[in-house]
Amino acid sequence: MPTWLRLAPGLTIALLIVPVAAGLMAALLPAFGYFPPLGGTRFSLQPLTDVLSAPGIGRSLFVAAFVGFVSPLIALALTFVLLACVWDTKGLHAVRRLVAPLLSVPHAAAAVGLAFLIAPSGFLFRLISPDLSGWERPPDFLIVNDLWGLSMMAGLVAKEMPFLLLMALAALPTLDGSRRRMVMSSMGYGRGTGFFIAVAPQLYRLIRLPVFAVIAYASSVADVAIVLGPTTPAPLSVRILEWASDPELATRFTAAAGALIQVVLTLMLLGVWILGEKAVRFFWLRFIASGIRSGGGKLPRVIGLTLSLLPMLAIAFGLALLIIWSFAGRWRFPDILPASWSLRAWEQLGGGAMELAGTSLVVAVVPTIIAGLLIIGCLEVEHATGKTGGSRSLLILYVPLLVPQLTFLFGLQFLSIVFHVDGMITSVMFAHLVFILPYMFLSLADPYRRFDGRMLEVAAGLGMGYWRRLLQIRLPMMIGPILTALAIGIAVSIGQYLPTLLIGAGRVPTLTTEAVALSAGGDRRALAVAASLQALLPFAAFWVALAVPTFLARKRRGMQIR
Amino acid sequence: MPNSFIRPLLVSAALFASANIASADGLADFDALADAARGETVFFHAWSGDPTINAYIAWAGEEIEARHGITVEHVRVTDTADVVGIVLAETAAGRDTGGSVDLVWINGENFIALKEAGLLYAPDGEGWADRLPNWAVVDVAGNPSLTTDFTVPVDGLQAPWGTVQFSFYYDSDVLSQTPTNLDGLLEWTRANPGRFTYPQPPNFLGSTFLKLLLAYTIDDRARLAEPLLADEAEDALTPLFAFLDELHPHLWRSGRTFPANQAALRQLYADGEIVIGLANNPAEASGAIARDEFPASTRSFVFDDGMIANSHFVAIPSNANAPEAALVVANFLMSPTAQLRKQDPAVWGDFTVLDVSALDQNIQDGFAALDLGPATLTPTELGPAISEPHTSWLTAIEEMWAARYQGG
Numbered sequence: 001m002p003t004w005l006r007l008a009p010g011l012t013i014a015l016l017i018v019p020v021a022a023g024l025m026a027a028l029l030p031a032f033g034y035f036p037p038l039g040g041t042r043f044s045l046q047p048l049t050d051v052l053s054a055p056g057i058g059r060s061l062f063v064a065a066f067v068g069f070v071s072p073l074i075a076l077a078l079t080f081v082l083l084a085c086v087w088d089t090k091g092l093h094a095v096r097r098l099v100a101p102l103l104s105v106p107h108a109a110a111a112v113g114l115a116f117l118i119a120p121s122g123f124l125f126r127l128i129s130p131d132l133s134g135w136e137r138p139p140d141f142l143i144v145n146d147l148w149g150l151s152m153m154a155g156l157v158a159k160e161m162p163f164l165l166l167m168a169l170a171a172l173p174t175l176d177g178s179r180r181r182m183v184m185s186s187m188g189y190g191r192g193t194g195f196f197i198a199v200a201p202q203l204y205r206l207i208r209l210p211v212f213a214v215i216a217y218a219s220s221v222a223d224v225a226i227v228l229g230p231t232t233p234a235p236l237s238v239r240i241l242e243w244a245s246d247p248e249l250a251t252r253f254t255a256a257a258g259a260l261i262q263v264v265l266t267l268m269l270l271g272v273w274i275l276g277e278k279a280v281r282f283f284w285l286r287f288i289a290s291g292i293r294s295g296g297g298k299l300p301r302v303i304g305l306t307l308s309l310l311p312m313l314a315i316a317f318g319l320a321l322l323i324i325w326s327f328a329g330r331w332r333f334p335d336i337l338p339a340s341w342s343l344r345a346w347e348q349l350g351g352g353a354m355e356l357a358g359t360s361l362v363v364a365v366v367p368t369i370i371a372g373l374l375i376i377g378c379l380e381v382e383h384a385t386g387k388t389g390g391s392r393s394l395l396i397l398y399v400p401l402l403v404p405q406l407t408f409l410f411g412l413q414f415l416s417i418v419f420h421v422d423g424m425i426t427s428v429m430f431a432h433l434v435f436i437l438p439y440m441f442l443s444l445a446d447p448y449r450r451f452d453g454r455m456l457e458v459a460a461g462l463g464m465g466y467w468r469r470l471l472q473i474r475l476p477m478m479i480g481p482i483l484t485a486l487a488i489g490i491a492v493s494i495g496q497y498l499p500t501l502l503i504g505a506g507r508v509p510t511l512t513t514e515a516v517a518l519s520a521g522g523d524r525r526a527l528a529v530a531a532s533l534q535a536l537l538p539f540a541a542f543w544v545a546l547a548v549p550t551f552l553a554r555k556r557r558g559m560q561i562r
Numbered sequence: 563m564p565n566s567f568i569r570p571l572l573v574s575a576a577l578f579a580s581a582n583i584a585s586a587d588g589l590a591d592f593d594a595l596a597d598a599a600r601g602e603t604v605f606f607h608a609w610s611g612d613p614t615i616n617a618y619i620a621w622a623g624e625e626i627e628a629r630h631g632i633t634v635e636h637v638r639v640t641d642t643a644d645v646v647g648i649v650l651a652e653t654a655a656g657r658d659t660g661g662s663v664d665l666v667w668i669n670g671e672n673f674i675a676l677k678e679a680g681l682l683y684a685p686d687g688e689g690w691a692d693r694l695p696n697w698a699v700v701d702v703a704g705n706p707s708l709t710t711d712f713t714v715p716v717d718g719l720q721a722p723w724g725t726v727q728f729s730f731y732y733d734s735d736v737l738s739q740t741p742t743n744l745d746g747l748l749e750w751t752r753a754n755p756g757r758f759t760y761p762q763p764p765n766f767l768g769s770t771f772l773k774l775l776l777a778y779t780i781d782d783r784a785r786l787a788e789p790l791l792a793d794e795a796e797d798a799l800t801p802l803f804a805f806l807d808e809l810h811p812h813l814w815r816s817g818r819t820f821p822a823n824q825a826a827l828r829q830l831y832a833d834g835e836i837v838i839g840l841a842n843n844p845a846e847a848s849g850a851i852a853r854d855e856f857p858a859s860t861r862s863f864v865f866d867d868g869m870i871a872n873s874h875f876v877a878i879p880s881n882a883n884a885p886e887a888a889l890v891v892a893n894f895l896m897s898p899t900a901q902l903r904k905q906d907p908a909v910w911g912d913f914t915v916l917d918v919s920a921l922d923q924n925i926q927d928g929f930a931a932l933d934l935g936p937a938t939l940t941p942t943e944l945g946p947a948i949s950e951p952h953t954s955w956l957t958a959i960e961e962m963w964a965a966r967y968q969g970g
Contacts, residue, residue: 035654055964119833121834137834137835138833140756142818146819147818231820231822232762232818232819232820232967232968245643245644245647246643246764252650332832333833333835344853348613352620417651422652423662505648507605507662509637514638517611518613523613523853524829526613
């Protein structure tokens with residue numbers, strides 16, 4: 001292997017750490033009042049006290065913490081319940097196919113779809129109105145934007161589950177489920193109990209960092225909170241954005257301090273979670289030692305499946321409703337379907353939409369390919385040296401996912417302006433690269449490491465050089481996982497709102513920025529058009545990732561996807 | 563309120579005089595300036611939540627391209643305060659020219675923030691809007707909000723684009739007798755709980771509603787033109803919050819949550835959750851009927867003693883990359899052709915800033931021929947205009963509102 005390839009890991013680590021660290025530093029100074037251009041020439045604790053004395057701040061912090069802790073917990077529990085139900089069955093493949101498209105639905109679009117499903121004027125209430133309920137007008141129930149953030153939590157659970165499932169499905173094969181199942185069965189355990197005893201503890205260890213990323217995400221998410229979260233007061237993340245966009249200059253310091261508190265809050269949640277792990281471990285061991293073998297049977301399985309599929313079904317259903325909205329003319333309560341249909345929303349976005357889709361695609365594809373090359377480089381070095389870097393390198397990988405996006409993007413935006421690279425499409429691509437890398441690495445690393453090395457040894461024995469072995473044996477045989485990783489890269493990139501907006505200075509419009517801009521404007525139809533298109537691109541990428549390997553493998557039995 | 567009328571007139575008269583004196587710069591020869599700007603690109607940052615407005619901006623861009631060879635890029639904006647943030651961040655980073663914002667759709671708080679920070683383009687240290695050719699037909703005498711934005715003198719630092727007056731829309735199938743004042747509104751909400759609400763301040767529309775309430779609860783409206791002193795705030799705002807305390811339990815969701823913005827409010831009305839809504843632009847409801855969003859039975863009403871009116875503008879940041887080209891765009895946006903098209907409810911429905919009687923006969927006929935739509939009140943029906951209070955009032959109201967109703 002050429003020596004220059006050995007630079008790949010270092011370069012990748014720099015790409016993950018430097019922007020985050022630089023962004024954090026640039027956000028930290030104003031949090032302590034130091035930012036000369038805005039008149040902050042002395043360090044002070046005033047911004048922090050301003051945050052902590054803002055009206056309703058206790059409640060804002062509580063909701064952020066509550067949602068940030070409970071929604072990952074529910075998502076994780078449901079993920080395990082679902083896996084316990086389908087573990088070592090054909091159902092597992094069905095779940096595998098379900099995951100990718102659901103993962104590609106942008107958060108904002110999913111939240112809007114869900115809101116329309118469960119709101120008092122929404123689809124479910126329309127189903128029973130006016131005949132069953134007697135409601136001629138939507139009832140005055142507080143469901144969406146409820147004070148406890150429950151509907152926000154529902155939206156997050158539904159979007160976090162596919163991510164955790166994806167990670168769990170990637171980790172599951174290393175645990176050799178079939179044999180564990182046989183052992184558990186021989187000892188008289190049913191499928192469900194067997195999973196929780198023999199698989200779940202080790203599986204959790206493998207997906208622990210993804211769970212942490214979910215906690216960091218859920219405690220600092222902005223777009224879902226804006227659509228579904230409480231407003232009196234809003235969760236911390238939304239209030240930070242409000243401070244940041246206040247025309248009064250002094251509140252920018254407050255925003256920076258809020259962003260700092262956000263990091264502390266997220267870290268505290270992670271700490272509490274880690275303590276919780278110990279408690280769960282204690283009870284788990286007692287449960288295993290108890291030898292209880294119940295929990296099999298049909299009924300728990302049906303209940304488990306229903307519960308765990310419900311959030312994802314809600315997302316799929318919400319998205320379908322959004323698509324109907326994009327073609328709707330008049331559609332009032334309590335009509336279940338539109339009273340008239342119209343293409344107006346699609347025509348209005350028209351040619352502009354193609355341009356936006358083009359930008360979205362370019363901004364997604366370029367960093368995805370760069371990330372793909374870097375990751376393959378890293379994994380090749382790892383293969384050659386036998387060093388995986390262990391848990392520390394895994395932690396580095398998670399840095400961009402564990403530090404709240406909002407916080408370091410503020411700093412990055414400032415730096416991009418200092419260096420005159422804001423508003424350039426290359427800067428936006430660079431910002432996307434930082435967020436794409438971890439997801440793609442996580443998806444590709446495992447299949448790459450499990451590749452049967454004997455193939456390469458045979459090839460070497462036949463006199464093939466390094467590049468031929470890589471380009472003619474390994475990469476073609478891994479086309480499936482590679483394309484999936486690329487599709488994930490594209491999906492993640494297309495979902496990025498804050499990096500595109502802040503680093504792009506609004507000059508790099510994509511389908512996502514358009515969708516969020518339209519959601520500020522309200523015509524649900526226009527929003528539905530942008531959101532449908534936004535979901536369509538990653539969906540197409542996943543379809544390609546599935547279709548191409550199937551096509552290539554039609555005459556190669558060993559490569560067929562089982 | 564004679565004072566609030568006379569002062570802006572004096573200010574604009576003074577500026578007009580100074581404009582005639584300043585002739586050394588490019589603005590004196592506008593055609594030469596426009597020629598020099600040919601081939602440049604103007605990044606126009608404008609709120610983009612309404613597809614009809616986006617379509618109008620796209621049309622204007624094409625016209626300007628055809629007439630002046632200047633490209634207009636509409637930069638999508640969800641909140642104009644973000645644009646203020648961009649300009650601030652850029653100048654903070656030392657970029658005093660070549661900035662990313664050439665033209666911004668703006669008014670009120672955001673304008674004042676930029677003006678006070680000295681971040682507005684001012685060739686030769688003076689305003690430019692009153693030196694543009696089309697300024698001659700702007701309705702300076704008839705519309706004080708064109709020269710005084712939220713009690714702050716405009717000083718030609720932003721060019722008027724449109725003017726609006728606050729109004730309510732409602733479903734005439736449900737509501738036959740519309741309220742004419744605050745007591746009427748309170749009485750109706752009490753009888754129809756959960757069918758009225760307003761966007762959560764500091765949202766622009768929600769804040770405007772609170773300012774309307776302020777104008778109706780304050781002992782003397784003339785006070786609103788003066789800054790609110792901190793030690794007077796408590797007393798001056800007591801009647802307003804007493805009214806809100808009475809109103810809130812009868813609002814949508816019992817006032818425990820509020821819609822985020824104008825769009826969310828519109829959606830609530832379209833879904834039939836509320837029966838009375840608020841609009842900043844009098845043509846909003848008619849447009850929504852035409853798009854099949856609102857029921858055809860939607861109509862508008864105003865309170866008898868006037869409604870808040872204000873104007874919106876376009877401004878050029880001091881660090882704009884193409885300020886001359888932006889001047890050309892601003893001038894086109896207030897041209898009779900562009901203003902007539904903008905007021906067409908089928909296009910946008912935003913009221914003109916021009917003195918229609920001073921325009922060519924065919925343009926006058928065009929304005930007269932506009933069908934305002936079933937739910938749009940005519941300027942006469944809209945009744946008296948209440949000027950925007952000094953921003954200190956709103957700041958105090960928003961603070962008290964948050965402390966009182968946002969505590970969770």
